[in-house]
Amino acid sequence: MTDDQAPSTAESVPADKRVAGLSFHARLVLSLVAAAIIPLAAFGVAEILVGAVDPDGSARILVFVIAITAAFGVLVGNQVAHNLSTPLRALAAAAARVGAGEPAQPVIVPGSDLLAALAEEQNRLGAEVQRRNRQLAEVLSSVATVAPSEGVERLLERAAADARSAFGLIDAEIGLIDPARFAPGERIPGESLPVQAEVRAGAERLGILQGHLPATSTWQPADQALLDLFAREVGVAVRNAELFARVEVQNAQLRALAEAKDDFLRGVSHNLQTPLTSIRLYADQLARAGAERPAEIIVEQADRLSRMVRQLLTVSRLESGTIRPRSEVLALAPRVRRAWEALGIHHVELRLVDASQGWLAIGDADQLEQVLWALLDNAVKHGAGPIDAEVGFDATAQQVWLRIADHGAGIAAVDRDHLFQRFARGTTGVPSDGSGLGLYVARELVRGMGGELVLEPTTEAAPGAADPGEAESGEADPGGATFRLTLPGEPGLES
Numbered sequence: 001m002t003d004d005q006a007p008s009t010a011e012s013v014p015a016d017k018r019v020a021g022l023s024f025h026a027r028l029v030l031s032l033v034a035a036a037i038i039p040l041a042a043f044g045v046a047e048i049l050v051g052a053v054d055p056d057g058s059a060r061i062l063v064f065v066i067a068i069t070a071a072f073g074v075l076v077g078n079q080v081a082h083n084l085s086t087p088l089r090a091l092a093a094a095a096a097r098v099g100a101g102e103p104a105q106p107v108i109v110p111g112s113d114l115l116a117a118l119a120e121e122q123n124r125l126g127a128e129v130q131r132r133n134r135q136l137a138e139v140l141s142s143v144a145t146v147a148p149s150e151g152v153e154r155l156l157e158r159a160a161a162d163a164r165s166a167f168g169l170i171d172a173e174i175g176l177i178d179p180a181r182f183a184p185g186e187r188i189p190g191e192s193l194p195v196q197a198e199v200r201a202g203a204e205r206l207g208i209l210q211g212h213l214p215a216t217s218t219w220q221p222a223d224q225a226l227l228d229l230f231a232r233e234v235g236v237a238v239r240n241a242e243l244f245a246r247v248e249v250q251n252a253q254l255r256a257l258a259e260a261k262d263d264f265l266r267g268v269s270h271n272l273q274t275p276l277t278s279i280r281l282y283a284d285q286l287a288r289a290g291a292e293r294p295a296e297i298i299v300e301q302a303d304r305l306s307r308m309v310r311q312l313l314t315v316s317r318l319e320s321g322t323i324r325p326r327s328e329v330l331a332l333a334p335r336v337r338r339a340w341e342a343l344g345i346h347h348v349e350l351r352l353v354d355a356s357q358g359w360l361a362i363g364d365a366d367q368l369e370q371v372l373w374a375l376l377d378n379a380v381k382h383g384a385g386p387i388d389a390e391v392g393f394d395a396t397a398q399q400v401w402l403r404i405a406d407h408g409a410g411i412a413a414v415d416r417d418h419l420f421q422r423f424a425r426g427t428t429g430v431p432s433d434g435s436g437l438g439l440y441v442a443r444e445l446v447r448g449m450g451g452e453l454v455l456e457p458t459t460e461a462a463p464g465a466a467d468p469g470e471a472e473s474g475e476a477d478p479g480g481a482t483f484r485l486t487l488p489g490e491p492g493l494e495s
Contacts, residue, residue: 029077036073037066091119094126132222138166139230146237148244152176155241159234163211167195167227172211174199174234179208193219197231201239209234310370314441325364325449329490332361332400333391339372349386350376358492359393361400363449368487371445371453374438375483379406382481393489400489403456405482411455419455451487 094106106123142162146155156174163172170192179198192212199207209231213219283298314323333354340350361368379387383406390403411419420443443453 029074029081032077032080033070033073036069041066087119094123097126128220128222132226135166135223135226138162139226139233142166142230142233148237148240150241151245152238152241155237156234159230159237160209163209163227163230166230167211167213167223168217169195169211169213172209174207174209176207176238179205190215193217195219195224195227197224197227199231199235199238201232201235204235204239206235206238314370314445315437323367323445323448325367325445327362327449328365329360329362330365330368331492332356332402332487335365335368336372336376336389336391336402339369340376342369343373343376343380345376345380348380348383351386351388353388353390355390355392356400357393359395359400359489360492361487361489363451363487364445367445367449371442371485374442375404375485378438378483379404379408379481382406383408394486395491398489399451399486401487402485403482404485405480407480409480411481416455420453446485446487449487451485453483453485456482456484 106126108119139162142159146158150158156176160172160174163169163174176199192215194210194212196208196210198205199209209227279298279302283302286298333352333356336352337350340352376387376389385407388403388405388407391400392403393400420439439453446453
């Protein structure tokens with residue numbers, strides 16, 4: 001390595017702290033030259049002053065000898081400076097490698113002088129840095145692989161094993177006990193060195209990590225700082241594992257409660273269906289006996305209650321994930337008309353417009369029937385006047401859609417965000433006597449079939465419009481709610 005290649009620290013030192021002057025090489029050469037010339041010059045001058053020699057001739061000879069001596073001193077000084085600076089450059093390069101995080105290479109300087117001692121100290125420092133880098137890498141690897149699901153006991157066992165490996169301990173154990181009960185151990189010559197660190201989670205003292213080093217090992221403040229860092233990470237991991245265990249217990253309890261609730265809903269649904277069947281049977285007998293209107297009311301209410309029970313059962317199956325829709329090809333408009341007739345509503349008119357042009361929906365017939373009943377029943381309960389329904393299609397999106405508008409009081413802005421939640425009821429208007437499950441069940445069933453159910457802005461529906469966007473661009477209606485149902489579709493034979 002030449003002088004030009006020697007690492008320089010001048011760039012890393014602030015300008016106001018740099019010392020101006022000659023380099024070490026120049027100062028050493030000048031010192032050697034001065035050491036050779038000054039005694040010679042002093043001796044010649046002294047000879048001339050005492051008159052022991054001829055002043056004129058001796059002065060010329062003295063100048064010549066001084067010049068020769070100076071040149072020789074420069075040559076010798078350069079060689080000596082080069083020999084002395086070579087180990088210094090090697091030490092500077094080794095220090096630079098250590099500072100850059102590279103593996104330290106030992107510097108060999110023969111002898112027992114100051115340079116040899118400096119090289120030995122640099123080699124020791126490089127080995128210490130490498131050892132601590134290895135320890136830090138093992139600590140980071142241990143922390144990165146910790147999983148709260150392992151549990152506290154398994155986590156402590158792993159942490160103790162990692163501490164033994166990373167810090168070279170003979171033994172190590174971690175106890176979740178009060179650290180104040182343990183005083184730091186004293187080192188006894190010839191015996192293993194005790195080390196310890198507090199296991200903490202923030203300011204909370206959770207326990208202590210204890211271990212022993214071999215008697216020949218050293219333990220520096222930097223080692224203790226790294227062990228303290230490891231112990232704190234262990235403390236955080238222990239606290240996370242404890243919280244994870246609590247959450248698991250709570251989740252298990254919630255799952256048990258959910259299963260109990262589902263069992264209850266299934267039991268209630270089954271038990272209600274039996275008396276409903278009897279009510280329907282006797283209502284039919286009343287109708288045949290001549291009491292037609294009371295029998296019709298009983299039948300209508302029994303059917304209504306039966307559908308509500310069916311909703312409860314569907315909610316239970318939705319939450320347990322047991323509902324699996326069947327894909328069938330369906331004509332949507334006839335299904336709407338059939339669901340309306342099943343409701344038995346005689347005092348409200350349904351104005352149905354079929355603009356599907358032969359397009360067919362893809363979905364589950366039974367689930368679609370339940371969705372349509374919920375939407376139409378909701379429109380009757382909250383509407384005013386006729387119910388407008390329109391069926392259309394979107395060829396680009398391969399969808400069939402249905403829009404149902406009730407022209408009623410509308411839905412307040414405060415209710416729109418939670419409209420499709422379970423047991424949701426409006427905060428304004430006349431209180432509903434429904435279960436609050438209809439729209440929730442309808443949306444979940446539609447999504448299960450690959451479609452969507454949304455509440456459109458409160459605009460007047462435009463029956464007969466082929467494009468639903470035409471209705472949406474009209475003037476805002478002060479009341480009324482419009483629901484839009486979309487399902488995957490495909491063109492039929494007529495389209």
